[in-house]
Amino acid sequence: MKCLFVASSMNFGGAERVMSILANSWCDKGCEVKILLTGTSAQSKYTLSKQVELISCFSDAKKAIVPHLVIVKAVRSLCKLWKPDVVISFYNDIAALTAVAITGLRIPLIYSERNDPNRVNQRKVDKIYRKIVEHRADEFVFQTTGAQECYPKKVQKRSVVILNPLDVTGFPTHDFTVEKKEIVTVGRLEPQKNQKLLINAFSELARDFPDYTLIIYGEGSLRNELENYVISKGLQSKVVLPGAKNNIQEYIKDASLFVLSSDYEGIPNALIEAMAIGLPCVSTDCSPGGARELIADGKNGAIVECGNPQMLAKAMEFVLKDREKAQEMGINAKKICVRVDKDVVCDSWLNLIKDSRGKKNGV
Structure with a gap:
């Protein structure tokens, strides 16, 4: 199969x-996989x-007066030459351009929604792209039922919900006997992730937990703003922003607590990874329900209202004080590995692709 x-x-x-996980897994199963990149980088930060x-078609698009036409041409040329069995896109605009590019080629297009449809892609042009995708994509993959329900019924009928895969090969396991007095979070430094909320909550805890450090892993456009905010709170000796890291699991495995402070998410990969390690986790109830797909409040983690620093601080304090309960949460959190097992999830995708091919070709 060509993907x-x-x-x-x-x-x-x-x-x-x-x-990267899907591509690697499918290659292991004998599939052929290509990734056509339209952006500014022709490299992968993830091992492939x-x-x-x-x-990459960027070098040509960069020189073009209308780069979108270059992308459409590149996609169509590659599809006519290579004849893939399926084309997949995780991006609203790219999926729309791809739909135009493969018109008449009888190749199924699968679009996967990766975020909260009510919070992203809200410009007029984005809404046009979305209408094209809704009309032209053959199948849709959602990460949560909440995201699925944001789309029209006609889309829901040709959609499935599939959690993100996780390759836990070589993953560390949290050891409560050697944990450090660290509270960690992982995510792009962007408004969606709302790290300011976490900083505010931590500032309320700092007096009662003076030995703890907050480490915010990630990179993004808000770095300077967040660094200045930390200084304004007088927390520069207690809050660290070390940037994005490869093998992030090794950096966070010994933390006492993982916190997700996002306002909205698709389904939070960082939370999945922290749970898979066995870390006790606290998360905001980010729309459209990704955290709730993963956490049963009080059993394998804690869920709090979005945008409420007092509630977040209270939940963090509870986990830091009651280490017996924290250990119970961490042990239960690790069971997420069964639901996001790489082979199970990747096979679900392959089954969807086979069904999509059959429908496209009238089988």
Whole structure:
């Protein structure tokens, strides 16, 4: 089977990480996989199998007066030459351009929604792209039922909910006997992730937990703003922003607590990874329900209202004080590995692709 991803980049990000896992797994199962990149980077931040071919059309698009036409041409040319069995995109605009590019080629297009449809892609042009995708995509993959329900019934009827895959090969396991007095979070430094909320909550805890450090892993446009905010709170000796890291699991495995403070998410990969390690986790109830898909409040983690620093601080304090309950949460959190098992999830995708091919060809 030939599978083509069309993506803007393979930089650090949840969608990119999922693409890398799917691509590598499918190659292991004998599939051929190519990733056509339309953005500014032709490199992958994630390890890819040598069998996965990265192709970039950016050098041509950069020179073009209308780069979108270059992307459409690149996708169509590659599809006519290589004849993939399926084309997959995780991006609204790229999926729309891809739909136009493969018109008449009888190749199924699968679009995967990676975020909260009510919070992203809200410009007029984005809404046009979304209408094209709704009309032209053959199948849809959602990470949560909440995201699925944001779309029209006609889309829901040709959609499935599939959690993100996680490759836990070589994953560390949290050891409560050697944990450090660290509270950690992982995510792009962007408004969506709302790290200011976490900083505010931590500032309320700092007096009662003076030995703890908050470490915010990630990179993004808000770095300077967040650094200045930390200084304004007088927390520069207690809050660290070390940037994005490869093998992030090794950096967070010994923390006392993982916190997700996002306002909205697709389904939070960082939370999945922290749970898979066995860390006790606290998360905001980010729309459209990704955290609730993963956490049963009080059993394998804690869920709090979005945007409420007092509630977040209270939940963090509870976990830090009651280490017996924290250990119970961590042990239960690790059971998420069964639900996001790489082979199970990747096979679900392959079954969807086979069904989509059959429908497209009238089988």
